[in-house]
Amino acid sequence: MDNNQIRALIGKMTPEEKAGQLTQLPTRLFGNNESELTGTDNRLRITDEEKWLAGSLLGRLDANSMRHIQKENMSRSRLGIPMMFMTDIIHGYRTIFPVPLALSCSFDTSLAWRCARCSAEEGSAAGYQVTFSPMVDLVRDPRWGRVMESFGEDSKLSCEFGRAMVQGYQGNDLKNPSTLAACAKHFVGYGAAEGGRDYNQADLSDYTLYNQYFPSFQGCIVNNVKLVMAAFESVNGIPATANKRFLKKILREELGFNGIIISDWNALPELICHGVAENEKDAAELALKSGIQIEMASDIIFKHIRLILEENPDLEKILDEAVEKVLTLKAELGLFEDPYRGVSRENEQKTLISIEKRRAALIAAQESSVLLKNEGILPLKKDCPIVLTGPYADSGDILGPWSVDGRIEDAVSVLEGLKNRGGKIIDVIQTGSENIAPEMTESILSSAKQADIVLLTLGEPVSWSGEAGSRSLIEIPKDQCKLLQKLHKNGVKTVVLLFNGRPLDLRSILPWADAILEMWFPGTEGGNAAADLVYGNVNPSGHLTMSFPYGSGQIPVYYNRGRTGRPAEYLQSEPRYKSQYLDIPNEPLYSFGFGMSYTEYCVRKNGEIKKKGNGNYVIPIYVSNIGNMDGKIVVQIYIHKIKSIISRPVQELVTWEKILLKAGEERKIEIVLNSDVWNYWIPGEGWTKDIGDYIITASTDSQHKDVKWELTVK
Ligand code: GLC
Numbered sequence: 001m002d003n004n005q006i007r008a009l010i011g012k013m014t015p016e017e018k019a020g021q022l023t024q025l026p027t028r029l030f031g032n033n034e035s036e037l038t039g040t041d042n043r044l045r046i047t048d049e050e051k052w053l054a055g056s057l058l059g060r061l062d063a064n065s066m067r068h069i070q071k072e073n074m075s076r077s078r079l080g081i082p083m084m085f086m087t088d089i090i091h092g093y094r095t096i097f098p099v100p101l102a103l104s105c106s107f108d109t110s111l112a113w114r115c116a117r118c119s120a121e122e123g124s125a126a127g128y129q130v131t132f133s134p135m136v137d138l139v140r141d142p143r144w145g146r147v148m149e150s151f152g153e154d155s156k157l158s159c160e161f162g163r164a165m166v167q168g169y170q171g172n173d174l175k176n177p178s179t180l181a182a183c184a185k186h187f188v189g190y191g192a193a194e195g196g197r198d199y200n201q202a203d204l205s206d207y208t209l210y211n212q213y214f215p216s217f218q219g220c221i222v223n224n225v226k227l228v229m230a231a232f233e234s235v236n237g238i239p240a241t242a243n244k245r246f247l248k249k250i251l252r253e254e255l256g257f258n259g260i261i262i263s264d265w266n267a268l269p270e271l272i273c274h275g276v277a278e279n280e281k282d283a284a285e286l287a288l289k290s291g292i293q294i295e296m297a298s299d300i301i302f303k304h305i306r307l308i309l310e311e312n313p314d315l316e317k318i319l320d321e322a323v324e325k326v327l328t329l330k331a332e333l334g335l336f337e338d339p340y341r342g343v344s345r346e347n348e349q350k351t352l353i354s355i356e357k358r359r360a361a362l363i364a365a366q367e368s369s370v371l372l373k374n375e376g377i378l379p380l381k382k383d384c385p386i387v388l389t390g391p392y393a394d395s396g397d398i399l400g401p402w403s404v405d406g407r408i409e410d411a412v413s414v415l416e417g418l419k420n421r422g423g424k425i426i427d428v429i430q431t432g433s434e435n436i437a438p439e440m441t442e443s444i445l446s447s448a449k450q451a452d453i454v455l456l457t458l459g460e461p462v463s464w465s466g467e468a469g470s471r472s473l474i475e476i477p478k479d480q481c482k483l484l485q486k487l488h489k490n491g492v493k494t495v496v497l498l499f500n501g502r503p504l505d506l507r508s509i510l511p512w513a514d515a516i517l518e519m520w521f522p523g524t525e526g527g528n529a530a531a532d533l534v535y536g537n538v539n540p541s542g543h544l545t546m547s548f549p550y551g552s553g554q555i556p557v558y559y560n561r562g563r564t565g566r567p568a569e570y571l572q573s574e575p576r577y578k579s580q581y582l583d584i585p586n587e588p589l590y591s592f593g594f595g596m597s598y599t600e601y602c603v604r605k606n607g608e609i610k611k612k613g614n615g616n617y618v619i620p621i622y623v624s625n626i627g628n629m630d631g632k633i634v635v636q637i638y639i640h641k642i643k644s645i646i647s648r649p650v651q652e653l654v655t656w657e658k659i660l661l662k663a664g665e666e667r668k669i670e671i672v673l674n675s676d677v678w679n680y681w682i683p684g685e686g687w688t689k690d691i692g693d694y695i696i697t698a699s700t701d702s703q704h705k706d707v708k709w710e711l712t713v714k
Contacts, residue, residue: 001336006327009079010320017079018319019305020053021326024086024262024296027059030069036060038088038467039265039297046299052076055326056084056130058296063348066127070339082339084330086130089180089404090149091115093122095357095524096399096406098368099501100135100161102520104151105542105595106367107634107658109164115364116168118357120180125351126405127343129333130181131169132229136162136216137186139546140556143196145469148401148501148521150191152545153558153592154653155216163219170226175334177342184220186231186264187240187251188213193233196555198470201234207646209235210681217255226259226329230292232267239274241267242283247291260325262294263287269298281307288315293322353410358525365522365529367632370542371596372506373516377493379536379598380453385426387447388415390457390480391433392499400501400521401466410524414457414497417527421535426451433461436479441486448492455534456484457497458509462521465501473552474505481508488512497530503548506589518542536598541632541658543595543701547588554584559592559702560649593636593653593701599627599663603635603698606668609709615675619709621698623659624666633700634658637671640695646682648690651702671698678713689713 001009010018026037029044029051038059046054052073066085073083091097097115104112116133123131136158139147151158162184169182188209192202204213217228228251231240240246241263251257268287269280277283281304288301288308295301301308309316334341371378380386392398396411412420415428427447431440448454458480464471475481487494496513498504501521509516517540522529532538549557564579568586571578580586606620623633635658638651654677661667673696680690691713697705 001331003328006324006331009081009327010323012079013323015305015309016050016302017053018323019302021055021081021323022294023054023299023302024056024058024294025051025054025299026297027057027061027065027069030057032060032065042266042269042298044299046302050302053302054083055081056086056294058086061085061087061127063125063127063343063345066343067340074339081327082330082335084130084333084335085128086132087128087404088133088402089119089123089128089131090133090135090402091400092361092403092406092523093119093126094352094405094407094410095122095361096403096411097361097364097523099148099400099521100151101148101501101546102368102522103364104157104161104545105370105520106364107543107656108367109160111364111367112161113164113168114360116165118360120169120171121178122352122357123180124178124341125343125348128180129335129341130183130227132183132185133169134162134165134182134220135185136220137191138213138216139191140558141191141196142474142503142546142549143471143552143555144191144193145198145465145471145501146191146467147503147546148465153547154545154560155212156653157545158216159219162216163223166220166223166225170224174332177334181226181329181333182220183227183229183262184217184225185229187217187228188231188246189235189240190231190233196470198468199232204235207681207683214250214255221255221257227262228257228259229262229264230267232264232270234274239271239276241292242271242276242286242290244290252291260293260329261291263292263296265297268292268295268300280304284308285312285315288318288322293325353524361523362525362528365525366532366538368520368522368542369529369533369540370518370544371540372518372590373510373513374596374598375514377453377495377514378517378534380495380534382422382535383424384453385424385451386418386453386455387427387429387444387451388418388425388455388457389429389431389444391431392457392459392497393428394430397462398499398521398526399523400462401469406524412525412527414455414527414530417529417531418534420528421531421537423531423535431483434477434479436483441483444483445486445490448487448490452493454487454492454494455497456487456494457499458484459499460501460504462501469501474502474549475551476504476508484509484512495534503546505551506548507550510589536629539598539629539631540595541597541634543593543634544590545592547592548590549588550584554581554588557588560652563647563650587703591701591703593699594703595634595701597631599625599629599631601631601633601661601700602626603700603707605707605709609696609711617673617711619671619673619696619698621669621671621707622666623661623669625661625663628663630660630662632658632660635669635671635698636700636702637673638697638699638702638705639677640697641690642693642695644680644690644692648680653702
């Protein structure tokens with residue numbers, strides 16, 4: 001099916017058939033009623049007959065139901081047009097990897113690629129052809145529940161992790177039946193929802209949009225991502241779903257996206273609530289004109305297409321363009337040749353959750369964990385008697401939100417992981433998450449007397465993050481903190497394992513924990529990964545990609561903050577009149593880039609920065625592992641522009657490298673800065689090479705900048 005055949009096909013289609021191709025309905029309308037809702041249960045009015053005109057479906061599916069629905073569709077489709085099947089495969093399909101915020105803490109995009117590859121193999125075997133991933137929203141507010149789905153507060157990291165996932169999902173040829181078309185989301189600024197309250201409006205200047213929010217989509221777009229999803233919220237007063245400037249001028253013309261723009265769930269009718277559409281017909285027309293090409297989980301384009309075209313015949317051109325995009329993707333996926341894309345029950349059963357995929361999920365969970373505190377207590381010896389307790393002691397509910405077909409029963413709990421690694425567990429007491437009864441605390445304290453260490457799993461329930469999981473306070477449930485403080489008061493050595501989907505306010509546990517290992521929601525192999533890290537089979541190598549604030553009052557706090565005329569860090573002698581809080585420091589409790597290890601690294605200059613013939617710069621660095629355990633160092637390179645025609649952030653991550661160093665090993669490395677790192681978007685000028693004086697630093701976190709170079713970029 002080539003372009004000419006597609007255009008010829010469009011020429012035969014009625015307005016309803018065209019509008020049908022732009023309509024995406026939940027699979028629950030087609031008999032998969034166990035399909036969980038991922039949005040409002042809006043009442044669709046499309047009839048049982050008309051629904052077969054839908055171009056694509058989203059929601060729960062398996063090989064058999066996909067074949068059944070597609071067969072029925074092909075028997076009904078007047079022009080033989082196959083359906084497409086989509087869903088949210090965000091961090092694994094059946095084999096679940098760590099949530100994306102955790103994955104980004106690995107600073108290793110190859111793990112994201114591997115996660116996407118495994119997801120594509122499993123998801124395509126289950127009958128899908130498209131995933132609504134990667135989510136590349138920049139996030140700076142941990143009250144927002146969907147930070148778990150993002151790659152954190154730096155757009156360069158989001159850009160590179162998004163790129164890797166698109167490559168993993170799509171490969172080089174979508175005709176390969178083990179690929180998925182990917183969808184970068186949510187364009188744009190969804191993570192900037194005011195107050196961290198989901199779906200809330202955002203107000204972002206072009207200075208911020210161009211330098212922070214648009215770039216995270218760049219990696220996906222240059223790697224030919226097939227769809228981009230418009231965000232729910234309004235930015236600067238215009239809902240993204242109806243934002244022609246965003247969707248046409250910026251996304252298509254400036255960023256060069258040429259795939260399908262899909263709305264978010266029910267976002268078209270919601271334009272009425274946004275106050276920019278009078279009624280459904282108005283909303284459908286506005287969305288079409290703005291560039292929306294698939295309407296997700298609502299049916300107002302279909303319902304009103306006749307009237308829209310009567311009133312506005314030249315919209316037929318926009319309609320045909322959208323239909324052409326949808327049919328082109330179906331052709332790229334090979335669906336016209338084989339509407340079933342080779343999907344079969346036996347292949348599905350053979351493909352889901354294989355040993356290799358579990359291994360990949362284990363490595364990802366090991367590399368995504370971040371050691372936040374260690375008072376010389378970790379790693380533990382295998383024969384160290386342990387009491388294991390807390391809400392995640394013996395629980396498989398560590399997959400996190402958006403775990404599509406992930407099964408709790410498949411997950412390795414911390415208890416199972418410790419046993420698998422030969423640990424000596426004296427007792428295991430699984431507690432509630434919000435409520436821990438005093439008698440349970442007493443039994444934990446008495447068990448602790450027989451052990452050397454209490455391994456205390458703490459965190460937030462899975463449902464407290466994810467979509468619509470906004471929290472005004474980002475604290476750990478009080479009973480969990482009380483339990484830790486009681487253990488400390490009783491002189492018990494405690495190692496805390498954190499299970500959470502967002503940065504939390506750790507002030508209520510930090511003084512009383514002897515060690516804190518951030519596990520996030522680590523996925524199917526989480527328990528084995530936790531045990532490997534606790535026993536030192538693996539040396540923690542994760543670094544935070546989102547700041548941990550001193551509670552909600554410090555939000556927003558992020559590493560590449562803007563400058564002020566009265567920086568507190570310089571005006572030490574000035575007691576009051578400087579940019580500070582009276583009650584907490586300006587810096588977060590844990591900064592972007594921070595992560596400890598069981599060994600110790602040293603980063604030193606190995607000469608001056610040199611400019612290469614191709615305009616790139618090379619930074620000569622000397623790294624060494626001065627401890628007695630092998631480990632992976634993450635060398636981060638930050639730039640600081642001394643002066644510019646616009647006030648720039650105090651620092652910006654431009655690149656990084658993760659390197660395995662054996663105990664005692666030292667190595668000379670050269671990190672390359674390519675010439676686009678000097679580009680900055682300047683209001684009134686656009687993208688500009690910001691020449692001048694810079695300070696370049698190499699370090700293992702964004703706060704301790706001991707290794708510096710001065711560089712003048714001409
Ligand atoms: C949800 C999310 C979006 C997801 C879609 C389908 O509301 O905002 O990220 O892809 O609906 O589940």
